[in-house]
Amino acid sequence: xxxxxxxxxxxxxxxxxxxxxxxxxxxxxxxxxxxxxxxxxxxxxxxxxxxxxxxxxxxxxxxxxxxxxxxxxxxxxxxxxxxxxxxxxxxxxxxxxxxxxxxxxxxxxxxxxxxxxxxxxxxxxxxxxxxxxxxxxxxxxxxxxxxxxxxxxxxxxxxxxxxxxxxxxxxxxxxxxxxxxxxxxxxxxxxxxxxxx
Amino acid sequence: xxxxxxxxxxxxxxxxxxxxxxxxxxxxxxxxxxxxxxxxxxxxxxxxxxxxxxxxxxxxxxxxxxxxxxxxxxxxxxxxxxxxxxxxxxxxxxxxxxx
Numbered sequence: 001x002x003x004x005x006x007x008x009x010x011x012x013x014x015x016x017x018x019x020x021x022x023x024x025x026x027x028x029x030x031x032x033x034x035x036x037x038x039x040x041x042x043x044x045x046x047x048x049x050x051x052x053x054x055x056x057x058x059x060x061x062x063x064x065x066x067x068x069x070x071x072x073x074x075x076x077x078x079x080x081x082x083x084x085x086x087x088x089x090x091x092x093x094x095x096x097x098x099x100x101x102x103x104x105x106x107x108x109x110x111x112x113x114x115x116x117x118x119x120x121x122x123x124x125x126x127x128x129x130x131x132x133x134x135x136x137x138x139x140x141x142x143x144x145x146x147x148x149x150x151x152x153x154x155x156x157x158x159x160x161x162x163x164x165x166x167x168x169x170x171x172x173x174x175x176x177x178x179x180x181x182x183x184x185x186x187x188x189x190x191x192x193x194x195x196x197x
Numbered sequence: 198x199x200x201x202x203x204x205x206x207x208x209x210x211x212x213x214x215x216x217x218x219x220x221x222x223x224x225x226x227x228x229x230x231x232x233x234x235x236x237x238x239x240x241x242x243x244x245x246x247x248x249x250x251x252x253x254x255x256x257x258x259x260x261x262x263x264x265x266x267x268x269x270x271x272x273x274x275x276x277x278x279x280x281x282x283x284x285x286x287x288x289x290x291x292x293x294x295x296x
Contacts, residue, residue, distance in 0.1 A: 010202045010205065010249060011246070011249065011250065014205060014209065014242075014246065017209050017213070018209075021212065021213065021216050024216065024220060025216065025219075025220070028220045034225075036225055036228075037222065037225060037228050040219065040225075040228040040229060040231075040232045040273075041219060041220075041228070041232075043232050043236075043269055044216070044219055044231070044232050044235050047235055047236050047239045047262075047266075048212075048235070048239070050239065050243075050262070051239050051242050051243060051246075054242075054243050054246055054247075054255065054258075055246055057250075059255055059258060062243075062258075063258055063261065066239075066261075066262050066265050067265055070236065070265055070266070070269055071265040071268050071269055074269045074272055074273070075268070075269065075272040078272055078273065078275075078276045081276070082276065
């Protein structure tokens with residue numbers, strides 16, 4: 001597998017350190033029981049993965065990750081914590097090995113799937129060979145938008161984007177109904193005492 | 198170029214130190230401050246990586262990250278003003294403890 005002969009450039013070192021930090025944060029999130037700390041660490045995780053996406057040249061994905069993960073998610077999680085408990089209930093320890101086995105199996109399957117993926121920046125990769133090339137060639141004439149990603153999202157796949165927008169609108173309405181605009185001030189208090197051990 | 202690499206290494210080292218504080222705690226305020234500080238380091242890192250890869254066009258995106266970080270910090274502060282956090286050591290319970 002010559003795909004893995006990557007020279008140790010500064011960007012690769014940045015990637016490695018970001019991935020190491022992501023792993024550390026993920027392990028800590030799993031082990032913590034205090035939900036406020038978990039929300040803080042989830043924001044940290046999202047910022048770190050946004051930096052990782054930037055170093056992979058996926059700036060639009062990184063921006064979505066930072067806006068949704070570090071921005072809106074933190075606000076929504078804190079709003080949900082105002083209404084419910086602040087501590088995670090202890091799980092059933094007998095189920096832990098089963099969950100661990102399921103996670104390891106899924107992770108192994110995903111790693112196995114990456115072996116089939118084309119190398120990073122491969123010119124013969126499906127993403128670069130077929131329609132991608134056509135978009136690059138035809139966007140300046142047909143759409144006249146300088147950003148090709150914008151042209152694809154807003155024009156070539158306009159109906160798809162409209163459907164996505166409706167999904168997000170529905171989700172937003174549901175979140176507003178669940179959290180309630182004034183529930184943090186006047187809403188019904190829900191007990192957050194820890195249950196019987 | 199060497200300058201940018203050295204600056205990036207310094208920012209990542211600072212990020213790692215803040216991350217240690219976010220993971221170790223012990224109090225929640227440590228974690229809030231560490232999270233905010235990591236957000237600031239992310240802004241710096243994205244700016245530096247843009248210059249390091251020769252595409253400094255992403256500098257305005259780094260600025261938008263700073264705004265997002267600010268919003269999240271505001272939300273956390275509002276949360277603190279609505280409710281006491283139960284393991285803050287010196288804070289007396291304002292609303293008479295758990296109902």
